[in-house]
Amino acid sequence: MTAPPPLTAPETCDIAVIGGGPAGSTAAALLARRGRRVVLLDKDRHPRFHIGESLLPRNLAIFDRLGVRSRVHALGTFKPGAEFVCDKSGRQVTFSFASGLDRRYTHCYQVPRAAFDATLLDTARASGATVLEATRVHDVAFAADGTARLRAQCGDGQERAFAARFVLDASGRDCLLARKFGLRVADKRINSAAVYGHFRNVEARTDERAGCVSVHLVKDGWFWMIPLPGDIMSVGFVSGPAAFKDRAGGMQELLMARVAASPSVAARMRAAEPVGEIVGTGNYSYRTRAGWGEGWMLLGDAFGFLDPVFSSGVLLAMASAELGAEVAETWLDDPAAARTLARRADRRLRRAMDELSWLIGRINDPVLRGMLLAPRNLLHMRDGLVSVLAGHFLYERPGFGLPLAMFKATYYLLAGARRLGVRTIAP
Ligand SMILES: Cc1cc2nc3c(=O)[nH]c(=O)nc-3n(C[C@H](O)[C@H](O)[C@H](O)COP(=O)(O)OP(=O)(O)OC[C@H]3O[C@@H](n4cnc5c(N)ncnc54)[C@H](O)[C@@H]3O)c2cc1C
Secondary structure, eight states, X not given: OXXXXXXXXXXXXXXXXXXXXXXXXXXXXXXXXXXXXXXXXXXXXXXXXXXXOBOOTTHHHHHHHHTOHHXXXXXXXXXXXXXEEETTTOOEEEEEGGGXXXXXXXXXXXXXXXXXXXXXXXXXXXXXXXXXXXXXEEEEEEOTTSOEEEEEEETTSOEEEEEEEEEEEOOGGGOHHHHHTTOEEEOTTSOOEEEEEEEESOOOOOSTTTTOEEEEEETTXXXXXXXXTTTEEEEEEEEOXXXXXXXXXXXXXXXXXXXXXXXHHHHHTTXXXXXXXXXXXXXXXXXXXXXXXXXXEEOGGGTEEOOGGGOOHHHHHHHHHHHXXXXXXXXXHOHHHHHHHHHHHHHHHHHHHHHHHHHHTTTTOHHHHHHHHSOOOGGGHHHHHHHHHTTGGGSOOTTSHHHHHHHHHHHHHHHHHHHTTOOOOOO
Protein backbone atom coordinates (compact mmCIF):
# COMPACT_ATOMS: atom_id res chain seq x y z
CA MET A 1 0.00 0.00 0.00
CA THR A 2 1.41 3.41 -1.02
CA ALA A 3 1.72 5.99 1.76
CA PRO A 4 -0.65 8.89 1.21
CA PRO A 5 1.04 12.12 0.11
CA PRO A 6 1.07 14.94 2.70
CA LEU A 7 -2.03 17.00 2.10
CA THR A 8 -3.19 20.31 3.38
CA ALA A 9 -6.93 20.36 3.97
CA PRO A 10 -8.17 18.13 1.17
CA GLU A 11 -11.74 18.68 -0.01
CA THR A 12 -13.76 15.74 1.24
CA CYS A 13 -16.48 13.71 -0.47
CA ASP A 14 -18.02 10.24 -0.28
CA ILE A 15 -17.07 9.17 -3.82
CA ALA A 16 -14.52 10.59 -6.23
CA VAL A 17 -15.12 9.83 -9.91
CA ILE A 18 -12.14 10.21 -12.25
CA GLY A 19 -13.29 11.04 -15.79
CA GLY A 20 -16.43 12.61 -17.26
CA GLY A 21 -17.06 10.31 -20.24
CA PRO A 22 -20.22 8.15 -20.41
CA ALA A 23 -19.03 5.89 -17.56
CA GLY A 24 -18.04 8.62 -15.10
CA SER A 25 -21.03 10.87 -15.76
CA THR A 26 -23.51 8.00 -15.44
CA ALA A 27 -22.05 6.81 -12.12
CA ALA A 28 -21.82 10.35 -10.72
CA ALA A 29 -25.43 11.16 -11.66
CA LEU A 30 -26.80 7.99 -10.08
CA LEU A 31 -24.83 8.38 -6.83
CA ALA A 32 -25.62 12.08 -6.45
CA ARG A 33 -29.31 11.32 -6.88
CA ARG A 34 -29.05 8.88 -3.99
CA GLY A 35 -27.83 11.74 -1.82
CA ARG A 36 -24.12 10.86 -1.85
CA ARG A 37 -21.46 13.60 -1.97
CA VAL A 38 -19.80 13.04 -5.34
CA VAL A 39 -16.90 14.90 -6.93
CA LEU A 40 -16.24 14.21 -10.63
CA LEU A 41 -12.91 15.35 -12.08
CA ASP A 42 -12.28 15.50 -15.85
CA LYS A 43 -9.02 16.60 -17.43
CA ASP A 44 -10.86 18.07 -20.45
CA ARG A 45 -13.37 20.85 -20.92
CA HIS A 46 -16.63 19.74 -22.50
CA PRO A 47 -17.86 19.66 -25.19
CA ARG A 48 -14.77 17.94 -26.64
CA PHE A 49 -14.23 15.52 -29.54
CA HIS A 50 -14.39 11.79 -28.79
CA ILE A 51 -14.61 8.85 -31.15
CA GLY A 52 -17.26 6.13 -30.61
CA GLU A 53 -20.52 7.46 -32.06
CA SER A 54 -22.63 4.37 -32.76
CA LEU A 55 -24.82 3.33 -29.83
CA LEU A 56 -26.79 0.13 -29.15
CA PRO A 57 -30.52 -0.35 -28.41
CA ARG A 58 -29.83 -1.73 -24.93
CA ASN A 59 -28.48 1.74 -24.08
CA LEU A 60 -32.05 3.08 -24.22
CA ALA A 61 -32.91 1.47 -20.89
CA ILE A 62 -30.02 3.33 -19.24
CA PHE A 63 -31.02 6.60 -20.95
CA ASP A 64 -34.49 6.12 -19.47
CA ARG A 65 -33.11 5.53 -15.99
CA LEU A 66 -31.03 8.73 -16.33
CA GLY A 67 -33.95 10.61 -17.92
CA VAL A 68 -31.95 11.65 -21.01
CA ARG A 69 -33.60 9.68 -23.82
CA SER A 70 -35.35 12.69 -25.43
CA ARG A 71 -32.13 14.75 -25.34
CA VAL A 72 -30.16 11.94 -27.00
CA HIS A 73 -32.95 11.56 -29.58
CA ALA A 74 -32.67 15.30 -30.36
CA LEU A 75 -28.92 15.28 -30.92
CA GLY A 76 -28.43 12.00 -32.83
CA THR A 77 -29.36 10.15 -36.03
CA PHE A 78 -32.01 7.42 -35.67
CA LYS A 79 -30.26 4.01 -35.97
CA PRO A 80 -32.50 1.06 -36.89
CA GLY A 81 -29.81 -1.58 -37.36
CA ALA A 82 -26.41 -2.56 -38.75
CA GLU A 83 -25.35 -3.30 -42.31
CA PHE A 84 -22.43 -5.56 -43.29
CA VAL A 85 -20.89 -5.32 -46.77
CA CYS A 86 -18.19 -7.64 -48.13
CA ASP A 87 -15.79 -6.46 -50.81
CA LYS A 88 -14.69 -9.97 -51.75
CA SER A 89 -18.12 -11.41 -52.54
CA GLY A 90 -20.10 -8.21 -53.06
CA ARG A 91 -22.61 -9.59 -50.53
CA GLN A 92 -24.50 -7.24 -48.26
CA VAL A 93 -26.74 -8.02 -45.31
CA THR A 94 -28.73 -5.74 -43.00
CA PHE A 95 -29.65 -6.71 -39.46
CA SER A 96 -32.68 -4.80 -38.26
CA PHE A 97 -32.86 -4.48 -34.47
CA ALA A 98 -36.63 -4.97 -34.78
CA SER A 99 -35.98 -8.66 -35.51
CA GLY A 100 -33.93 -9.34 -32.37
CA LEU A 101 -35.08 -11.58 -29.55
CA ASP A 102 -35.85 -8.63 -27.27
CA ARG A 103 -38.50 -6.50 -28.98
CA ARG A 104 -38.50 -3.81 -26.27
CA TYR A 105 -35.44 -2.02 -27.64
CA THR A 106 -35.45 -1.93 -31.44
CA HIS A 107 -33.46 1.18 -32.35
CA CYS A 108 -30.77 3.48 -31.04
CA TYR A 109 -28.82 6.54 -32.19
CA GLN A 110 -25.58 7.59 -33.86
CA VAL A 111 -24.39 10.57 -31.83
CA PRO A 112 -21.76 13.30 -32.09
CA ARG A 113 -19.87 12.37 -28.95
CA ALA A 114 -18.97 15.96 -28.02
CA ALA A 115 -22.67 16.81 -27.54
CA PHE A 116 -23.60 13.38 -26.12
CA ASP A 117 -20.85 13.39 -23.49
CA ALA A 118 -21.64 17.02 -22.56
CA THR A 119 -25.31 16.03 -22.09
CA LEU A 120 -24.36 13.23 -19.69
CA LEU A 121 -21.94 15.50 -17.80
CA ASP A 122 -24.70 18.13 -17.47
CA THR A 123 -26.96 15.40 -16.11
CA ALA A 124 -24.38 14.51 -13.45
CA ARG A 125 -24.09 18.18 -12.50
CA ALA A 126 -27.88 18.69 -12.45
CA SER A 127 -28.21 15.58 -10.28
CA GLY A 128 -26.06 17.21 -7.59
CA ALA A 129 -22.51 16.00 -8.32
CA THR A 130 -19.69 18.54 -8.08
CA VAL A 131 -18.19 18.49 -11.59
CA LEU A 132 -14.74 19.98 -12.11
CA GLU A 133 -13.56 20.21 -15.72
CA ALA A 134 -9.99 20.91 -16.87
CA THR A 135 -8.85 19.10 -13.70
CA ARG A 136 -6.41 16.25 -14.26
CA VAL A 137 -5.93 13.71 -11.50
CA HIS A 138 -2.23 12.84 -11.36
CA ASP A 139 -2.00 10.86 -8.17
CA VAL A 140 -4.24 8.55 -6.15
CA ALA A 141 -3.07 6.95 -2.90
CA PHE A 142 -4.94 4.81 -0.41
CA ALA A 143 -4.37 5.22 3.34
CA ALA A 144 -4.43 2.27 5.74
CA ASP A 145 -8.02 3.10 6.72
CA GLY A 146 -9.03 2.80 3.04
CA THR A 147 -9.50 6.54 2.49
CA ALA A 148 -8.31 7.67 -0.90
CA ARG A 149 -6.27 10.82 -1.40
CA LEU A 150 -6.36 12.31 -4.89
CA ARG A 151 -4.20 15.09 -6.24
CA ALA A 152 -5.24 17.02 -9.29
CA GLN A 153 -3.98 19.89 -11.38
CA CYS A 154 -6.46 22.47 -12.64
CA GLY A 155 -6.32 24.35 -15.94
CA ASP A 156 -4.84 27.43 -14.22
CA GLY A 157 -1.97 25.31 -12.86
CA GLN A 158 -3.39 25.25 -9.32
CA GLU A 159 -3.11 21.99 -7.32
CA ARG A 160 -6.16 20.64 -5.52
CA ALA A 161 -6.45 17.66 -3.18
CA PHE A 162 -9.48 15.49 -2.44
CA ALA A 163 -10.22 12.84 0.16
CA ALA A 164 -12.82 10.21 -0.75
CA ARG A 165 -14.12 7.01 0.84
CA PHE A 166 -14.38 5.32 -2.57
CA VAL A 167 -12.88 5.97 -6.01
CA LEU A 168 -14.54 5.11 -9.32
CA ASP A 169 -11.90 5.23 -12.04
CA ALA A 170 -13.60 6.12 -15.33
CA SER A 171 -10.50 7.65 -16.92
CA GLY A 172 -11.05 5.79 -20.20
CA ARG A 173 -8.09 4.50 -22.17
CA ASP A 174 -5.75 6.46 -19.88
CA CYS A 175 -6.46 3.70 -17.32
CA LEU A 176 -5.16 5.75 -14.40
CA LEU A 177 -5.46 3.15 -11.62
CA ALA A 178 -4.84 0.09 -13.80
CA ARG A 179 -1.53 1.59 -14.92
CA LYS A 180 -0.62 2.58 -11.36
CA PHE A 181 -1.31 -0.96 -10.11
CA GLY A 182 0.17 -2.68 -13.23
CA LEU A 183 -3.14 -4.35 -14.12
CA ARG A 184 -3.44 -3.53 -17.85
CA VAL A 185 -2.81 -6.45 -20.22
CA ALA A 186 -2.87 -6.05 -24.03
CA ASP A 187 -5.22 -8.38 -25.92
CA LYS A 188 -3.11 -9.44 -28.88
CA ARG A 189 -5.79 -11.68 -30.44
CA ILE A 190 -7.85 -8.71 -31.56
CA ASN A 191 -7.19 -6.13 -34.30
CA SER A 192 -4.74 -3.63 -32.99
CA ALA A 193 -5.23 -0.15 -34.41
CA ALA A 194 -7.64 2.25 -36.07
CA VAL A 195 -7.41 5.38 -38.24
CA TYR A 196 -10.45 7.62 -38.55
CA GLY A 197 -12.01 11.01 -39.16
CA HIS A 198 -15.17 12.90 -40.08
CA PHE A 199 -16.10 13.58 -43.71
CA ARG A 200 -18.69 15.52 -45.68
CA ASN A 201 -20.26 14.41 -48.97
CA VAL A 202 -20.08 10.69 -48.31
CA GLU A 203 -22.87 8.71 -49.97
CA ALA A 204 -25.40 7.94 -47.23
CA ARG A 205 -27.92 5.11 -47.42
CA THR A 206 -31.38 6.37 -48.33
CA ASP A 207 -33.35 3.10 -48.40
CA GLU A 208 -34.32 0.86 -45.46
CA ARG A 209 -30.66 1.01 -44.41
CA ALA A 210 -30.87 4.79 -43.74
CA GLY A 211 -29.30 5.54 -40.35
CA CYS A 212 -27.66 2.10 -40.03
CA VAL A 213 -24.01 1.77 -39.14
CA SER A 214 -22.22 0.26 -42.18
CA VAL A 215 -19.43 -2.24 -41.59
CA HIS A 216 -17.43 -2.84 -44.79
CA LEU A 217 -15.39 -6.04 -44.52
CA VAL A 218 -12.11 -5.90 -46.45
CA LYS A 219 -9.29 -8.43 -46.78
CA ASP A 220 -7.35 -7.60 -43.62
CA GLY A 221 -9.81 -5.60 -41.56
CA TRP A 222 -12.96 -3.52 -41.68
CA PHE A 223 -14.30 0.01 -42.14
CA TRP A 224 -17.06 1.71 -40.22
CA MET A 225 -19.33 4.38 -41.68
CA ILE A 226 -21.55 6.13 -39.15
CA PRO A 227 -24.01 8.75 -40.41
CA LEU A 228 -24.15 11.75 -38.07
CA PRO A 229 -26.40 14.81 -38.23
CA GLY A 230 -25.40 17.66 -40.57
CA ASP A 231 -24.21 15.50 -43.49
CA ILE A 232 -21.20 14.27 -41.47
CA MET A 233 -20.04 10.68 -41.88
CA SER A 234 -17.66 9.20 -39.33
CA VAL A 235 -15.33 6.88 -41.27
CA GLY A 236 -12.68 4.62 -39.78
CA PHE A 237 -10.48 1.67 -40.74
CA VAL A 238 -9.46 -1.03 -38.25
CA SER A 239 -6.79 -3.68 -38.84
CA GLY A 240 -3.80 -5.53 -37.43
CA PRO A 241 -0.27 -4.13 -37.08
CA ALA A 242 0.82 -5.04 -40.62
CA ALA A 243 -1.58 -2.52 -42.16
CA PHE A 244 -0.05 0.31 -40.13
CA LYS A 245 3.64 -0.66 -40.42
CA ASP A 246 5.94 0.84 -43.09
CA ARG A 247 3.36 3.38 -44.12
CA ALA A 248 4.40 6.32 -46.27
CA GLY A 249 2.91 9.66 -45.21
CA GLY A 250 0.60 10.60 -42.38
CA MET A 251 -2.70 9.26 -41.06
CA GLN A 252 -4.75 10.93 -43.79
CA GLU A 253 -2.66 9.31 -46.56
CA LEU A 254 -2.95 5.94 -44.82
CA LEU A 255 -6.74 6.18 -44.49
CA MET A 256 -7.25 7.42 -48.05
CA ALA A 257 -5.01 4.65 -49.47
CA ARG A 258 -7.13 2.07 -47.66
CA VAL A 259 -10.34 3.74 -48.87
CA ALA A 260 -9.05 3.61 -52.45
CA ALA A 261 -8.26 -0.11 -52.06
CA SER A 262 -11.85 -0.98 -51.06
CA PRO A 263 -14.30 -0.84 -54.00
CA SER A 264 -17.39 -0.61 -51.76
CA VAL A 265 -15.96 2.18 -49.55
CA ALA A 266 -14.33 4.09 -52.43
CA ALA A 267 -17.65 4.15 -54.30
CA ARG A 268 -19.32 5.92 -51.35
CA MET A 269 -16.40 8.32 -50.80
CA ARG A 270 -15.83 9.60 -54.36
CA ALA A 271 -16.71 13.20 -53.38
CA ALA A 272 -15.72 12.99 -49.70
CA GLU A 273 -13.99 15.92 -48.00
CA PRO A 274 -12.41 15.55 -44.55
CA VAL A 275 -13.75 17.74 -41.76
CA GLY A 276 -11.03 18.17 -39.13
CA GLU A 277 -8.05 15.97 -38.45
CA ILE A 278 -7.60 12.30 -39.38
CA VAL A 279 -6.21 10.50 -36.34
CA GLY A 280 -5.03 7.07 -35.30
CA THR A 281 -5.31 4.95 -32.15
CA GLY A 282 -2.89 2.08 -31.65
CA ASN A 283 -2.43 -0.88 -29.27
CA TYR A 284 -5.98 -0.66 -28.41
CA SER A 285 -7.53 -3.87 -27.14
CA TYR A 286 -6.76 -4.68 -23.50
CA ARG A 287 -8.20 -6.04 -20.29
CA THR A 288 -7.33 -5.45 -16.67
CA ARG A 289 -6.34 -8.34 -14.40
CA ALA A 290 -8.53 -7.01 -11.57
CA GLY A 291 -11.45 -4.63 -11.84
CA TRP A 292 -11.80 -3.60 -8.21
CA GLY A 293 -10.03 -3.52 -4.87
CA GLU A 294 -10.33 -2.06 -1.38
CA GLY A 295 -11.95 1.33 -1.94
CA TRP A 296 -11.85 1.43 -5.75
CA MET A 297 -13.45 0.08 -8.91
CA LEU A 298 -12.69 0.47 -12.64
CA LEU A 299 -15.43 1.47 -15.08
CA GLY A 300 -15.79 1.52 -18.88
CA ASP A 301 -12.58 1.71 -20.91
CA ALA A 302 -10.60 1.96 -17.66
CA PHE A 303 -11.72 -1.66 -17.05
CA GLY A 304 -11.12 -2.98 -20.58
CA PHE A 305 -11.39 -2.16 -24.24
CA LEU A 306 -12.65 -4.24 -27.16
CA ASP A 307 -12.34 -3.63 -30.89
CA PRO A 308 -15.43 -1.51 -31.69
CA VAL A 309 -16.80 -3.61 -34.60
CA PHE A 310 -20.03 -4.26 -32.65
CA SER A 311 -20.25 -0.69 -31.20
CA SER A 312 -20.20 -2.04 -27.67
CA GLY A 313 -17.99 0.53 -25.86
CA VAL A 314 -20.49 3.14 -24.68
CA LEU A 315 -22.98 0.50 -23.54
CA LEU A 316 -20.29 -1.37 -21.60
CA ALA A 317 -19.17 1.95 -20.08
CA MET A 318 -22.65 2.98 -18.94
CA ALA A 319 -23.63 -0.50 -17.77
CA SER A 320 -20.43 -0.83 -15.75
CA ALA A 321 -21.19 2.61 -14.27
CA GLU A 322 -24.56 1.38 -13.03
CA LEU A 323 -22.89 -1.63 -11.42
CA GLY A 324 -20.08 0.56 -10.03
CA ALA A 325 -22.53 3.06 -8.52
CA GLU A 326 -24.18 0.22 -6.62
CA VAL A 327 -20.83 -1.09 -5.37
CA ALA A 328 -19.62 2.39 -4.31
CA GLU A 329 -22.81 3.23 -2.46
CA THR A 330 -22.89 -0.10 -0.66
CA TRP A 331 -19.21 0.26 0.29
CA LEU A 332 -19.96 3.38 2.33
CA ASP A 333 -22.22 1.45 4.71
CA ASP A 334 -21.26 -2.19 4.34
CA PRO A 335 -17.87 -2.99 2.73
CA ALA A 336 -18.40 -6.77 3.04
CA ALA A 337 -21.62 -6.61 1.02
CA ALA A 338 -19.91 -4.28 -1.47
CA ARG A 339 -17.12 -6.82 -2.03
CA THR A 340 -19.72 -9.44 -2.95
CA LEU A 341 -21.39 -7.01 -5.37
CA ALA A 342 -18.04 -6.04 -6.88
CA ARG A 343 -17.11 -9.69 -7.45
CA ARG A 344 -20.47 -10.28 -9.16
CA ALA A 345 -20.14 -7.14 -11.32
CA ASP A 346 -16.61 -8.10 -12.35
CA ARG A 347 -17.76 -11.59 -13.42
CA ARG A 348 -20.70 -10.19 -15.37
CA LEU A 349 -18.60 -7.64 -17.27
CA ARG A 350 -15.88 -10.18 -18.07
CA ARG A 351 -18.47 -12.72 -19.28
CA ALA A 352 -20.04 -10.10 -21.59
CA MET A 353 -16.63 -9.09 -22.92
CA ASP A 354 -15.67 -12.76 -23.47
CA GLU A 355 -18.89 -13.32 -25.41
CA LEU A 356 -18.13 -10.36 -27.65
CA SER A 357 -14.42 -11.23 -27.96
CA TRP A 358 -15.37 -14.60 -29.37
CA LEU A 359 -17.07 -12.89 -32.31
CA ILE A 360 -14.63 -9.97 -32.63
CA GLY A 361 -11.56 -12.23 -32.65
CA ARG A 362 -13.02 -14.01 -35.68
CA ILE A 363 -14.17 -10.96 -37.64
CA ASN A 364 -11.45 -11.52 -40.30
CA ASP A 365 -12.09 -15.29 -40.38
CA PRO A 366 -13.71 -16.46 -43.67
CA VAL A 367 -16.05 -18.93 -41.94
CA LEU A 368 -17.40 -16.36 -39.47
CA ARG A 369 -17.72 -13.82 -42.27
CA GLY A 370 -19.59 -16.33 -44.39
CA MET A 371 -22.03 -16.99 -41.52
CA LEU A 372 -22.47 -13.28 -40.85
CA LEU A 373 -23.22 -12.53 -44.49
CA ALA A 374 -25.55 -15.48 -45.05
CA PRO A 375 -27.19 -15.89 -41.65
CA ARG A 376 -29.74 -18.68 -41.35
CA ASN A 377 -32.50 -18.35 -38.82
CA LEU A 378 -32.36 -22.02 -37.93
CA LEU A 379 -33.13 -22.29 -34.17
CA HIS A 380 -33.28 -18.47 -34.08
CA MET A 381 -29.53 -18.19 -34.74
CA ARG A 382 -30.00 -15.00 -36.76
CA ASP A 383 -32.26 -13.45 -34.12
CA GLY A 384 -29.65 -14.35 -31.49
CA LEU A 385 -26.97 -12.59 -33.53
CA VAL A 386 -29.18 -9.50 -33.88
CA SER A 387 -29.57 -9.50 -30.11
CA VAL A 388 -25.79 -9.43 -29.70
CA LEU A 389 -25.64 -6.54 -32.17
CA ALA A 390 -28.34 -4.77 -30.10
CA GLY A 391 -26.28 -5.08 -26.91
CA HIS A 392 -28.12 -7.79 -25.04
CA PHE A 393 -24.86 -9.65 -24.29
CA LEU A 394 -24.78 -7.92 -20.90
CA TYR A 395 -28.20 -8.97 -19.79
CA GLU A 396 -29.06 -12.61 -19.40
CA ARG A 397 -32.56 -13.37 -20.52
CA PRO A 398 -34.16 -16.78 -20.79
CA GLY A 399 -33.99 -18.11 -24.34
CA PHE A 400 -31.01 -15.99 -25.46
CA GLY A 401 -28.32 -18.58 -24.77
CA LEU A 402 -29.43 -21.31 -27.16
CA PRO A 403 -29.35 -19.32 -30.45
CA LEU A 404 -25.83 -18.10 -29.72
CA ALA A 405 -24.64 -21.52 -28.60
CA MET A 406 -26.03 -22.88 -31.90
CA PHE A 407 -24.24 -20.13 -33.84
CA LYS A 408 -20.94 -21.04 -32.18
CA ALA A 409 -21.47 -24.78 -32.65
CA THR A 410 -22.22 -24.22 -36.34
CA TYR A 411 -19.09 -22.11 -36.64
CA TYR A 412 -16.88 -24.87 -35.14
CA LEU A 413 -18.50 -27.44 -37.42
CA LEU A 414 -17.93 -25.36 -40.55
CA ALA A 415 -14.41 -24.31 -39.51
CA GLY A 416 -13.52 -27.98 -38.87
CA ALA A 417 -14.92 -29.02 -42.25
CA ARG A 418 -12.97 -26.23 -43.93
CA ARG A 419 -9.73 -27.41 -42.29
CA LEU A 420 -10.41 -30.86 -43.79
CA GLY A 421 -10.73 -29.24 -47.21
CA VAL A 422 -14.55 -29.38 -47.44
CA ARG A 423 -15.87 -26.21 -49.08
CA THR A 424 -18.92 -25.16 -47.06
CA ILE A 425 -19.47 -21.45 -46.70
CA ALA A 426 -17.36 -18.48 -47.78
CA PRO A 427 -17.77 -14.74 -47.55
C1 LIG B 1 -11.53 3.86 -32.92
C2 LIG B 1 -12.64 3.68 -31.94
C3 LIG B 1 -13.96 3.57 -32.37
C4 LIG B 1 -15.00 3.39 -31.45
N1 LIG B 1 -16.29 3.27 -31.89
C5 LIG B 1 -17.29 3.06 -31.00
C6 LIG B 1 -18.64 3.01 -31.40
O1 LIG B 1 -18.97 3.17 -32.58
N2 LIG B 1 -19.59 2.77 -30.46
C7 LIG B 1 -19.27 2.63 -29.14
O2 LIG B 1 -20.17 2.40 -28.32
N3 LIG B 1 -17.99 2.73 -28.72
C8 LIG B 1 -17.01 2.95 -29.61
N4 LIG B 1 -15.73 3.09 -29.16
C9 LIG B 1 -15.47 2.94 -27.73
C10 LIG B 1 -15.96 4.14 -26.92
O3 LIG B 1 -15.44 5.33 -27.45
C11 LIG B 1 -15.54 3.97 -25.48
O4 LIG B 1 -15.78 2.65 -25.09
C12 LIG B 1 -16.28 4.93 -24.52
O5 LIG B 1 -15.99 6.27 -24.81
C13 LIG B 1 -15.87 4.60 -23.09
O6 LIG B 1 -16.40 5.54 -22.18
P1 LIG B 1 -15.61 5.87 -20.85
O7 LIG B 1 -16.46 6.82 -20.10
O8 LIG B 1 -15.16 4.63 -20.22
O9 LIG B 1 -14.26 6.60 -21.33
P2 LIG B 1 -14.10 7.96 -22.14
O10 LIG B 1 -15.29 8.26 -22.93
O11 LIG B 1 -12.80 7.88 -22.86
O12 LIG B 1 -13.98 9.06 -20.99
C14 LIG B 1 -12.87 9.11 -20.15
C15 LIG B 1 -12.77 10.51 -19.58
O13 LIG B 1 -11.75 10.51 -18.58
C16 LIG B 1 -11.04 11.73 -18.65
N5 LIG B 1 -9.72 11.47 -18.04
C17 LIG B 1 -8.76 10.63 -18.47
N6 LIG B 1 -7.69 10.67 -17.63
C18 LIG B 1 -8.01 11.55 -16.64
C19 LIG B 1 -7.33 12.03 -15.50
N7 LIG B 1 -6.08 11.62 -15.18
N8 LIG B 1 -7.93 12.95 -14.71
C20 LIG B 1 -9.20 13.40 -15.01
N9 LIG B 1 -9.86 12.99 -16.10
C21 LIG B 1 -9.29 12.07 -16.90
C22 LIG B 1 -11.00 12.04 -20.14
O14 LIG B 1 -10.83 13.42 -20.35
C23 LIG B 1 -12.37 11.55 -20.59
O15 LIG B 1 -13.33 12.60 -20.63
C24 LIG B 1 -14.70 3.32 -30.07
C25 LIG B 1 -13.38 3.48 -29.64
C26 LIG B 1 -12.35 3.67 -30.55
C27 LIG B 1 -10.94 3.84 -30.06
